[in-house]
Amino acid sequence: MFENLQDKLDRAFKVLKGQGSITEINVAETMKEIRKALLDADVNYKTAKAFTDDVKEKALGLNVLTSISPGQLLTKLMNDELAVLMGGTVEELNISANPTIILIAGLNGAGKTTFSGKLANYLLTKKNKKPLLVAGDVYRPAAIDQLEVLGGQIGVPVYTDRTSKDPVAIAMAGIAEAKKNGQNVVIIDTAGRLAIDEGLMKEIAEVKAQTKPHEILFVVDSMTGQDAVNTAKAFNDRLDFSGVVLTKLDGDTRGGAALSIKSVVNKPIKFIGTGEKMEALDVFYPDRMASRILGMGDVVSLVERA
Amino acid sequence: EKTKEGLFSKITKAVVGKSTVDDDVLDELEEILVNSDVGVQTTLKIIERIQARVARDKYINTSELNEILRAEIQSLLSENNSNDFRNFEYGDHKPYVIMVVGVNGVGKTTTIGKLAHKLKLAGNKVVLGAADTFRAAAVDQLKLWAERVNVRIVAQPMGSDPASVAFDTLQSAVANGDDVAIIDTAGRLHNKVALMNELTKIKQVMQKVVPGAPHEILLVLDASTGQNAIEQCKQFTQATEVNALALTKLDGTAKGGVVIGISDQFKIPVKYIGVGEGIEHLQLFNKKEFVDSLFK
Numbered sequence: 001m002f003e004n005l006q007d008k009l010d011r012a013f014k015v016l017k018g019q020g021s022i023t024e025i026n027v028a029e030t031m032k033e034i035r036k037a038l039l040d041a042d043v044n045y046k047t048a049k050a051f052t053d054d055v056k057e058k059a060l061g062l063n064v065l066t067s068i069s070p071g072q073l074l075t076k077l078m079n080d081e082l083a084v085l086m087g088g089t090v091e092e093l094n095i096s097a098n099p100t101i102i103l104i105a106g107l108n109g110a111g112k113t114t115f116s117g118k119l120a121n122y123l124l125t126k127k128n129k130k131p132l133l134v135a136g137d138v139y140r141p142a143a144i145d146q147l148e149v150l151g152g153q154i155g156v157p158v159y160t161d162r163t164s165k166d167p168v169a170i171a172m173a174g175i176a177e178a179k180k181n182g183q184n185v186v187i188i189d190t191a192g193r194l195a196i197d198e199g200l201m202k203e204i205a206e207v208k209a210q211t212k213p214h215e216i217l218f219v220v221d222s223m224t225g226q227d228a229v230n231t232a233k234a235f236n237d238r239l240d241f242s243g244v245v246l247t248k249l250d251g252d253t254r255g256g257a258a259l260s261i262k263s264v265v266n267k268p269i270k271f272i273g274t275g276e277k278m279e280a281l282d283v284f285y286p287d288r289m290a291s292r293i294l295g296m297g298d299v300v301s302l303v304e305r306a
Numbered sequence: 307e308k309t310k311e312g313l314f315s316k317i318t319k320a321v322v323g324k325s326t327v328d329d330d331v332l333d334e335l336e337e338i339l340v341n342s343d344v345g346v347q348t349t350l351k352i353i354e355r356i357q358a359r360v361a362r363d364k365y366i367n368t369s370e371l372n373e374i375l376r377a378e379i380q381s382l383l384s385e386n387n388s389n390d391f392r393n394f395e396y397g398d399h400k401p402y403v404i405m406v407v408g409v410n411g412v413g414k415t416t417t418i419g420k421l422a423h424k425l426k427l428a429g430n431k432v433v434l435g436a437a438d439t440f441r442a443a444a445v446d447q448l449k450l451w452a453e454r455v456n457v458r459i460v461a462q463p464m465g466s467d468p469a470s471v472a473f474d475t476l477q478s479a480v481a482n483g484d485d486v487a488i489i490d491t492a493g494r495l496h497n498k499v500a501l502m503n504e505l506t507k508i509k510q511v512m513q514k515v516v517p518g519a520p521h522e523i524l525l526v527l528d529a530s531t532g533q534n535a536i537e538q539c540k541q542f543t544q545a546t547e548v549n550a551l552a553l554t555k556l557d558g559t560a561k562g563g564v565v566i567g568i569s570d571q572f573k574i575p576v577k578y579i580g581v582g583e584g585i586e587h588l589q590l591f592n593k594k595e596f597v598d599s600l601f602k
């Protein structure tokens with residue numbers, strides 16, 4: 001049944017237990033288990049392979065300290081490596097322009113509309129901004145209502161045009177509205193779309209071309225599996241987005257997709273969603289995500305104390 | 307158009323003409339299956355079966371391999387002894403009550419709209435129950451679907467008790483002589499105990515109106531979800547005795563391979579697949595077609 005990465009690693013590290021040094025043989029065996037565990041965490045197949053190969057090389061070059069077991073050493077090494085891969089430092093949003101235009105994009109149901117509301121709330125309450133939400137999803141039933149309800153909850157105005165079916169025109173009108181009313185951030189919600197839907201991808205590329213956003217955030221469900229790589233790449237090829245938002249991290253997914261996305265498009269993950277409420281937004285911490293994917297926050301702190 | 311290299315051609319290259327399955331070949335097979343979200347455990351199961359066949363039959367040609375692989379995967383999907391469902395009609399219960407559950411954003415409400423359409427076309431009187439009273443504009447969304455399909459909907463204001471909406475819906479279905487009642491529920495992550503308990507309560511309340519209801523508890527899974535879908539299935543089944551699955555968003559590049567392991571492990575059949583956002587984009591699951599799509 002469901003085994004988390006921690007169980008797997010514990011089992012994998014048994015191979016190393018009692019052995020004084022990291023050798024080609026024991027590290028290979030362990031890496032195989034770790035690779036499997038990464039795959040269970042939904043890390044992309046190629047990414048997992050490259051990562052374990054890399055860690056293996058580094059591990060073999062290490063001198064084993066007497067105070068610490070090879071297993072623990074390897075654990076810490078992995079966590080550090082992963083944290084570096086996840087981005088190293090916290091990346092801030094670029095919101096200096098007036099008005100700052102932020103375009104939100106992603107697959108169906110990823111959490112774009114909810115995130116748009118959360119971001120507006122964050123900018124209003126934490127960054128002292130005057131945001132305007134723009135309802136650019138003209139397809140999903142009640143998408144406009146949804147954004148209006150969220151805007152109402154957080155006290156942020158929402159620009160809508162229920163007579164229009166043209167997201168580009170709506171976005172441009174929204175920006176004009178913001179300028180008129182002195183709102184200094186414009187957050188444009190868009191419809192969910194598949195990366196292979198040529199018509200809709202063209203449409204969002206056009207929204208980008210016309211509105212010239214300062215930030216384009218790609219919103220992705222943290223439970224996504226192997227397809228995360230294809231989708232992130234396709235959206236990035238089309239939009240050259242500036243950051244990633246990982247949603248639904250209040251669940252129990254390991255979130256390996258985060259690593260895959262980072263490694264395939266090399267764009268910073270800027271925010272995480274941790275609930276349905278408007279306050280459930282956090283900035284992204286690469287080291288925390290690394291520990292989550294590995295499922296071994298405890299082990300790391302143990303090693304750090306040793 | 308889907309641009310992935312043909313999976314089958316990759317496997318063929320890796321296995322055909324060899325009398326033993328060497329490690330490179332197994333790695334290749336593993337990559338192909340894992341890339342479709344089949345998961346390591348289920349992948350190993352499939353690989354073991356292929357290995358056993360190769361050891362026994364010594365030499366495998368392309369068409370044989372094709373058959374063997376498909377057959378092995380199909381058999382994992384069939385181990386719940388279920389046949390594919392053949393139509394959108396229901397016989398025994400009136401009203402036949404369907405409760406739709408799943409994590410956030412997988413496509414529950416949309417699937418309900420599409421299913422209502424199919425059921426109506428098959429000659430059923432359908433009523434929808436808007437028991438997602440939590441997510442912003444969830445009731446409005448279902449109302450628009452009811453309008454689109456032209457079926458009745460029972461709703462209360464946002465924030466009402468979802469169990470009470472379900473109760474009302476079934477009473478209304480009985481009074482109106484409806485054939486099918488479909489209850490929408492709010493998306494919830496399976497690790498939230500209070501929300502999972504709420505589902506159990508909604509279910510129990512329905513039994514006060516229609517004994518045996520809900521007859522179908524449909525867990526909606528998003529095809530792009532990875533291994534977390536297994537835990538979703540486990541937890542929702544514990545809370546509500548899920549007895550059918552719907553796999554949505556198969557019109558994308560995600561393969562939904564995780565249902566192979568789920569179907570094998572939990573013995574719950576996949577009943578419907580979603581292949582788009584439109585009213586017509588719901589199909590009955592077909593094992594053979596699904597397995598074929600993994601190799602496209």
Ligand SMILES: Nc1nc2c(ncn2[C@@H]2O[C@H](COP(=O)(O)OP(=O)(O)OP(=O)(O)O)[C@@H](O)[C@H]2O)c(=O)[nH]1
Binds near residue numbers: 109272280
């Ligand atoms: N638990 C949890 N739920 C979330 C989170 N973010 C969004 N959701 C939920 O996920 C579901 C989908 O969110 P939406 O914001 O409607 O997603 P979307 O990307 O706008 O969807 P489309 O516009 O249909 O493509 C809703 O039920 C949200 O409440 C999160 O961080 N945690």
Ligand SMILES: Nc1nc2c(ncn2[C@@H]2O[C@H](COP(=O)(O)OP(=O)(O)OP(=O)(O)O)[C@@H](O)[C@H]2O)c(=O)[nH]1
Binds near residue numbers: 192416556582
């Ligand atoms: N491409 C595609 N999109 C789908 C499919 N099914 C649903 N969607 C889209 O996925 C998004 C979420 O669908 P909903 O029906 O609102 O999902 P839900 O599970 O009810 O969401 P919550 O109630 O917020 O938990 C919407 O944009 C739908 O149009 C499908 O089969 N294919």
Ligand SMILES: [Mg+2]
Binds near residue numbers: 113114140189191192
């Ligand atoms: Mg939306």
Ligand SMILES: [Mg+2]
Binds near residue numbers: 415416444490491
């Ligand atoms: Mg819904």
